Amino acid sequence: MKKTLTVCPYCGTGCALYLVSDGGRLIGVEPSVTHPVSRGGLCVKGWNAFAFVQHPDRLTTPLIRRNGELMPASWNEALGLVVERLQSIQQRYGHDSVMFCSSAKATNEENYLLMKLARGVFFTNNIDHCARLCHSSTVFGLAETLGSGAMTNSIACFDQADLIFVIGSNTTEQHPLIGTRILNAVRSGTKLIVADNRRIRLARHADLHLRHKNGSDVALLNAMMHVIITEGRMNRPFIENRTENYAAFAENLREWTPERAAAITGLEAGEIVVAARLFAEAKNAMIVFSMGITQHSHGVDNVRCCAALALLTGNLGRPGAGVNPLRGQNNVQGGCDMGALPDVFSCYQPVADPGMRQKFARAWGVADLPGSPGLALTHAMDAAAAGELQGMFIMGENPLLSDPDQAHARQALQNLELLVVQDIFLTETAVLADVVLPAACYAEKEGTFTNTERRVQRLRKALEPPGEALADWEIICALAERAGYGGMRYSGPAQVMEEIAALTSSYGGISFERLDQHGLQWPCPDAKHPGTPVLHVDHCTRGPGRFSPADYRPPHETADDDYPFVLTTGRTYFHWHTGTMTRRSHLLDREERSAFIEINPEDAGRLGVRENDIVLVASRRGEIRVAVRVTGMVIPGVVFIPFHFAEGAANALTNNVLDPESSIPEFKVCAVRIRRIV
Amino acid sequence: MKFLSAERIADFFAALATSFELRLPVMLPDGTRSIGTLEDGPIALQGGALDSKPTAVFFPQQEVVFTARDGEVPDTPLPARPLLVVGLTRCDLDCLRFIDRFFAGGWRDDLYFRQRENAVIVAVSGYCGAGGSLLPLAAGNCDLELVWDGSCWLVVPYSESGGSIADSIADSTGSGALQRIRTESLFHIDEGDAIIRRASELLRANRVPDSFWEEIGDRCIACTGCNLVCPTCTCFGVQDWRYRNVVERSRMWDSCQLAGFMREASGHNPMGSEALRSRRRIHHKLAADPERWGEISCYLCGRCDAVCPTGIGIVAVSQELVARFE
Structure with missing residues (x-):
């Protein structure tokens, strides 16, 4: 029997748990009772985090496509083939003809190493990861307004807020242990505003539930700020001392009366006024958001408005306040921090800056590094579909289910001359690959994850990987070696973290020894620094907080006569993203077994559909069959489908239209029609 | 000695x-x-x-029941x-x-x-x-x-x-x-003892309205922790992993707080609401088990109250129940 302290592999909350094993077999989990985030609790996914690890579907050997079929191969052959074919493509089409997709499920060390491999060994900035699909608009919008694209406060701050404003986050389902903090806070008297037209659990507990139309967040937030200004409820000293561009911003809000916003949002003007007053009156108000804000063709504008609301009311730089994007994946914060992004090295040091390139080139022992930003994940798929990208190396992502417009994604992936997928299971994407590399999962390796509150935490190895599977970092280092680069020889992830710390100021004081038990929150610039629970205390990371005006742009696609419903997509509590792990976890899979659509009873009546009927849902891009769930969870005219299910893939319907600044797709709004089949 | x-x-x-x-x-x-x-x-x-x-x-939490190879156990x-x-x-x-x-x-x-x-x-x-x-x-x-x-x-x-x-x-x-x-x-007196006994009496006298369980259900995120840490919870689920010539059957702790726990193949669910499931969790220990076994099956170990992220472990719920309906 062995109990291994590690971090849950699911969401960005970063709960700590013990993996319990006996004779090399995982037999359960136990929560850590001292952990500051999870405090002895776990959600249902955490309690089942062991269940998929030893599933017989795990990949145990490299696979190479021969005569159209994926066949087992040796590591030697697979690694050689990957390097040889990537190099061959680059020789024929240039360095930027290949794309590296990193993974928010992999460790910081692995994200850093794949970034190093792409830039230092294959000389391309074409590296990105699924942060592009979830919070790229946050990273862009908060970097512009505050200077740091991360949660400003800590999870402990939920206990200290007087008001929590949740907009576009189904917190009790997607960050359950943070959601429970909100539930507990409300019982202790904290006010709660929920802006989300689904009647999520938090809405049942809210003082005010705003069911605004999908994609109308800018109108709602602008009107709230209009009310705050016209009623003189803004924090004038904070605006004067800590911000810039207020005058232009306020001018832009002049026309944003609640009445104007009411027409766009579908809310009553009075509801907007009440929300504005509640927010402005709170001593400490926290803004909490997630995909409902970010996954829009105007995602950056949504984020700008959230930041502005905090600046306008002075809710920044102290406990119980702040702008708090809840990061989705267990290590999506870390993936971004490590520079698995096309334009920056670790901790957002721009590749366009010659000084930065020189710094990294010297540390890595290479002559030069590429200076022009590479392709975003979403642009890379477009380029592949257009035949302008030939090779793709995907580590731990399943774009065939997770990217918008599945037909487009499939065409893009099939169009590639070389697709390499490194994963723990043969995902829908891996099925299309030319080479598949078997990876160790979180329970089988060492490393660090950074949670949504910037807490860098250690995961620890509980058991050996299956068959010949190797840790992602080991595979990346072996690829570098095969490519003739000798600068990736490490004794283990701890040594990789030493290199990261030396090159990355906010991780400068982080080492495996210091992370023992409960981790450290960045910025942690030196070995004695205790970490930083709250950002922007005396001034924003960028200096003054910037008010960035945003004008309302409607979603790219709205309901019309041909496609009369608005489809919004998301996740359920029991599954994780493309179901690779949760659909192989018995109890989780039992809870939600197949694809479904939520339809309001009014709409169901009009369509003549009943609970469990099978309907055909079609958009301009594709169609799927799903079972009906008649529920007041959604408002009339809006339907919801989770994107976990390959056999009813929501992303066959979604719209691959991107935010112009962050390149995030508009997963949250597209138009569909619905027809009963069975 | x-x-x-x-x-x-x-x-x-x-x-x-x-x-x-x-x-x-x-x-x-x-x-x-x-x-x-x-x-x-x-x-x-x-x-x-x-x-x-x-x-x-x-x-x-999970254990192998048997591993059959080529149909032999x-x-x-x-x-x-x-x-x-x-x-x-x-x-x-x-x-x-x-x-x-x-x-x-x-x-x-x-x-x-x-x-x-x-x-x-x-x-x-x-x-x-x-x-x-x-x-x-x-x-x-x-x-x-x-x-x-x-x-x-x-x-x-x-x-x-x-x-x-x-x-x-x-x-x-x-x-x-x-x-x-x-x-x-x-x-030695455990204050929880009197509370759950009084809660048990209220439940058995059918003096707790459904609306109470709706409130409790609203606060339950179905983490299942209460069941999983409970030493008297014995429900388990069964899964078969089939690969090559092998069938590996294992069982794992299950939870009556999950909708799938009693969902029937037709889709009908006799415990189809959060309120019903919350009621069952408490009712089973404080009302059903006393009838079947002659004793309340909560022995006040305190684990469900400690593990519950929203404060609705059995003692906490019993306290609310006694305060409101006694």
Whole structure:
């Protein structure tokens, strides 16, 4: 029997748990009772985090496509083939003809190493990861307004807020242990505003539930700020001392009366006024958001408005306040921090800056590094579909289910001359690959994850990987070696973290020894620094907080006569993203077994559909069959489908239209029609 | 009466480890107290009930029922050495007694008894609760009891196997301290006890409206922790993994807080709402089990109240219920 302290592999909350094993077999989990985030609790996914690890579907050997079929191969052959074919493509089409997709499920060390491999060994900035699909608009919008694209406060701050404003986050389902903090806070008297037209659990507990139309967040937030200004409820000293561009911003809000916003949002003007007053009156108000804000063709504008609301009311730089994007994946914060992004090295040091390139080139022992930003994940798929990208190396992502417009994604992936997928299971994407590399999962390796509150935490190895599977970092280092680069020889992830710390100021004081038990929150610039629970205390990371005006742009696609419903997509509590792990976890899979659509009873009546009927849902891009769930969870005219299910893939319907600044797709709004089949 | 000084404890268990498979309270790296082996961390007998349930050594969260190859199911060998499980409190022992009876009833659960049958149970009591508080004397229901009198562990055997372990200890002392603890234990009152009994009466008199359970259900995120940490929860699910010529059947702790727990193949669910599931969780322990077994099946170990992220463990819910409907 062995109990291994590690971090849950699911969401960005970063709960700590013990993996319990006996004779090399995982037999359960136990929560850590001292952990500051999870405090002895776990959600249902955490309690089942062991269940998929030893599933017989795990990949145990490299696979190479021969005569159209994926066949087992040796590591030697697979690694050689990957390097040889990537190099061959680059020789024929240039360095930027290949794309590296990193993974928010992999460790910081692995994200850093794949970034190093792409830039230092294959000389391309074409590296990105699924942060592009979830919070790229946050990273862009908060970097512009505050200077740091991360949660400003800590999870402990939920206990200290007087008001929590949740907009576009189904917190009790997607960050359950943070959601429970909100539930507990409300019982202790904290006010709660929920802006989300689904009647999520938090809405049942809210003082005010705003069911605004999908994609109308800018109108709602602008009107709230209009009310705050016209009623003189803004924090004038904070605006004067800590911000810039207020005058232009306020001018832009002049026309944003609640009445104007009411027409766009579908809310009553009075509801907007009440929300504005509640927010402005709170001593400490926290803004909490997630995909409902970010996954829009105007995602950056949504984020700008959230930041502005905090600046306008002075809710920044102290406990119980702040702008708090809840990061989705267990290590999506870390993936971004490590520079698995096309334009920056670790901790957002721009590749366009010659000084930065020189710094990294010297540390890595290479002559030069590429200076022009590479392709975003979403642009890379477009380029592949257009035949302008030939090779793709995907580590731990399943774009065939997770990217918008599945037909487009499939065409893009099939169009590639070389697709390499490194994963723990043969995902829908891996099925299309030319080479598949078997990876160790979180329970089988060492490393660090950074949670949504910037807490860098250690995961620890509980058991050996299956068959010949190797840790992602080991595979990346072996690829570098095969490519003739000798600068990736490490004794283990701890040594990789030493290199990261030396090159990355906010991780400068982080080492495996210091992370023992409960981790450290960045910025942690030196070995004695205790970490930083709250950002922007005396001034924003960028200096003054910037008010960035945003004008309302409607979603790219709205309901019309041909496609009369608005489809919004998301996740359920029991599954994780493309179901690779949760659909192989018995109890989780039992809870939600197949694809479904939520339809309001009014709409169901009009369509003549009943609970469990099978309907055909079609958009301009594709169609799927799903079972009906008649529920007041959604408002009339809006339907919801989770994107976990390959056999009813929501992303066959979604719209691959991107935010112009962050390149995030508009997963949250597209138009569909619905027809009963069975 | 035999006793062990605190310094002798490590040697005492190291000696027992030669003839038993040892499971005892250990301090895990982050301060969580759990049942484990001597390799998992320093022995941590002090501190009260363990954070996780010690009965998991007999009924783990997940275990293989059988592995069939080419349609043949080989006999599973019995464990080479019996388990010696240390650290159960008086209420843990009540829970163990309760699930022993459950697993023995009807189809005797051979998987459970494979480990349980010859296991030696060692209870802890005395002034070794949280902050030195009194853990009441078990006085039976186990093979051996280690009673902390404030300066040493008094060793009280109740069975033959417990007796032979006690016999191996050299040091003896008088039994005055034990008498004092026995008397104090008689007067030991767990305030939760009266609360759940009053809640039980209200439930059995059908005096709790559905709206109450809707409120509780609204606060439940279905983490399932309450069931999974409960030493008297025995529900499990079954899965088969089929690959090549192998069928591997395993079972895992299930939870009545999940919609799929009672969902029928048709899709109909007799416990189809959060309110019904919340009611069932409490009702089962406080109303249904008393009718079936003649006793409330919550022994106040406190684990569901500790693990619940929203404060709706059985004692908390009982408190609300008594405050509002009595």
